[in-house]
Amino acid sequence: MATTYSFRSGRSLTGGYMPPLDWISAELAELLQRDLLRELPAAFDLQTVMIEGAGQRLINFASNDYLGLAADPRLVAAATEACQTTGVGRGSSPLICGRSTIHAELERRLAEFEHTEAALLFPSGFAANAGVVPALADRGDAIFADAKNHASLIDGCRLSRAETHVYRHNDAAHLAELLAAHASAARRTLIVTDTLFSMDGDVAPLAEIAALARRYDAMLLLDEAHATGVFGDRGRGLAEAAGIEYDGLIRVGTLSKAFGAAGGFVVGPQALIDYLANRARSYVFSTAQPASTAAAALVALHVVADEPQRRTQLLAAAATLRKRLQAAGWRTGDSRSQIIPIAVGPAADAVALSQRLREAGFWVPAIRPPSVPPGESLLRLSLTASHTPEMVDGLLAALGTNHQDAQAQRKHEEF
Numbered sequence: 339m340a341t342t343y344s345f346r347s348g349r350s351l352t353g354g355y356m357p358p359l360d361w362i363s364a365e366l367a368e369l370l371q372r373d374l375l376r377e378l379p380a381a382f383d384l385q386t387v388m389i390e391g392a393g394q395r396l397i398n399f400a401s402n403d404y405l406g407l408a409a410d411p412r413l414v415a416a417a418t419e420a421c422q423t424t425g426v427g428r429g430s431s432p433l434i435c436g437r438s439t440i441h442a443e444l445e446r447r448l449a450e451f452e453h454t455e456a457a458l459l460f461p462s463g464f465a466a467n468a469g470v471v472p473a474l475a476d477r478g479d480a481i482f483a484d485a486k487n488h489a490s491l492i493d494g495c496r497l498s499r500a501e502t503h504v505y506r507h508n509d510a511a512h513l514a515e516l517l518a519a520h521a522s523a524a525r526r527t528l529i530v531t532d533t534l535f536s537m538d539g540d541v542a543p544l545a546e547i548a549a550l551a552r553r554y555d556a557m558l559l560l561d562e563a564h565a566t567g568v569f570g571d572r573g574r575g576l577a578e579a580a581g582i583e584y585d586g587l588i589r590v591g592t593l594s595k596a597f598g599a600a601g602g603f604v605v606g607p608q609a610l611i612d613y614l615a616n617r618a619r620s621y622v623f624s625t626a627q628p629a630s631t632a633a634a635a636l637v638a639l640h641v642v643a644d645e646p647q648r649r650t651q652l653l654a655a656a657a658t659l660r661k662r663l664q665a666a667g668w669r670t671g672d673s674r675s676q677i678i679p680i681a682v683g684p685a686a687d688a689v690a691l692s693q694r695l696r697e698a699g700f701w702v703p704a705i706r707p708p709s710v711p712p713g714e715s716l717l718r719l720s721l722t723a724s725h726t727p728e729m730v731d732g733l734l735a736a737l738g739t740n741h742q743d744a745q746a747q748r749k750h751e752e753f
C-alpha cells in the first residue's frame with residue numbers, strides 16, 4: 339500500500355507500489371506529524387548578505403560566512419584564475435595525483451597561520467572529523483566527548499570502535515569524573531570537543547579541559563570550525579584566545595565558514611600529519627578539494643591576517659545584538675559569539691517564528707531535532723561582517739518584543 343505525505347508548502351507525494359522502499363514515505367509522514375519534517379528551502383543564490391530564491395529577496399542571517407568573504411572579489415578572482423589554469427576537478431585523491439601545488443602552498447600557509455609544524459587538507463570539515471577521530475582511536479581506546487559535539491565528531495567516534503564516554507555539555511567536572519573512572523583501563527585516551535558550539539554559540543571551558551588532558555596524558559582534539567578566523571589575536575580560534583598550549587593538541591578547522599571557501603584541515607606536529615595522510619580514510623579515499631577553492635582559501639588566509647578589524651568589529655556587533663535581543667525579552671542562552679540562538683522551545687513555534695521573519699524579509703531558519711534536543715528548538719541567528727546596522731535594526735524591529743516566556747510553553751517532544 340502506497341503512503342501519501344505532503345509538505346507544508348503543499349507539495350505532496352504518493353509513493354508508488356514499491357514495497358522495499360514504502361517505509362520511507364511512512365517515515366516522512368511521521369516526521370511531518372511531529373513538526374520535524376525538513377523541506378529543502380528554495381534554492382538560494384548568494385549575493386553577499388542578500389539571498390534570492392523563489393521570487394523573494396531576503397537578508398540572510400543564516401550563513402556561516404562570518405567575515406563576509408564568500409563573495410569577496412579577491413577570492414572570486416583567485417578561484418577563477420586557478421580554475422582556468424588547473425581545471426575544475428582534481429581527478430583523484432591527494433595521494434594519487436589530486437594534490438596540486440596550490441594545495442601544497444595552502445597547507446604550508448595554514449601551518450604557518452596556525453603556528454604548527456604541519457597541516458593537512460580534507461575535502462570538508464565533516465570529512466576531517468569523520469576521518470581523524472577513527473585514525474586516532476580504535477578498539478581498546480577511550481574517547482571522552484562533549485554531549486553537544488558536532489555530528490561529524492559523533493560519527494567519527496562511532497566509526498572508531500573505541501569506547502566513547504559522553505560528558506554533560508561543557509561540564510569539565512563531569513569530564514573529570516569520567517576520566518577518573520575509565521581512562522586508566524584504556525590503551526590511549528582522546529578528549530574531543532567543539533570549541534564554539536554551532537547551535538548555541540557557547541564556548542567550551544578549554545583551560546579546564548586542557549588541564550585534564552595534561553593530567554591524564556590524553557590527546558586533545560579541538561574542532562575550531564566556527565571559531566577559526568573569528569576568535570584569537572591572530573584569528574586562530576578559541577584555543578589561541580584561551581592561551582592553550584599542549585603537546586597532545588590536535589586542531590581541526592574548516593575553510594567553509596570564516597574563510598568563505600570550502601574544505602577542512604587538521605593542524606599539529608609533522609608526525610601527526612604524516613600519520614593522518616596514511617590512516618584517515620576520508621583523506622586517503624576521497625578526491626581532493628578543487629584547486630580553485632584552495633586558491634580562494636589562500637587569499638582568505640591573507641585577509642584574516644591583514645584585516646583583523648573584520649573579526650573584532652563582528653564580535654563587538656554580536657555582543658550588542660545579544661544585549662538588544664535580551665532587552666526585548668528574547669533568551670539567547672549562553673551565546674558568547676557571533677552565533678546567537680533565540681530560544682523558542684516547541685518545534686512548531688520555532689517554524690512559525692522563522693516564517694514570520696521570512697515574510698518580513700529575513701532568513702533565520704528554525705533549528706529543530708535532531709540538530710537540537712527535543713523541546714529546545716530555536717532560531718539560529720548568525721551575524722557576519724557583511725550585516726549593516728540597518729539590517730540588524732530591521733531584524734530587531736521584525737522580531738519585536740517577546741511577551742511570552744518560551745520556557746513556560748516548552749512541552750515535551752519526542753524524537
Ligand code: PMP
Pocket residue numbers: 462463464465467488490532536561563564592593594600601602
Ligand atoms: N564542525 C562543526 C562544529 C561544524 O559546525 C561543521 C559544519 N557545520 C563542521 C565541523 C563541518 O564543516 P564543513 O561544513 O566544512 O564540512
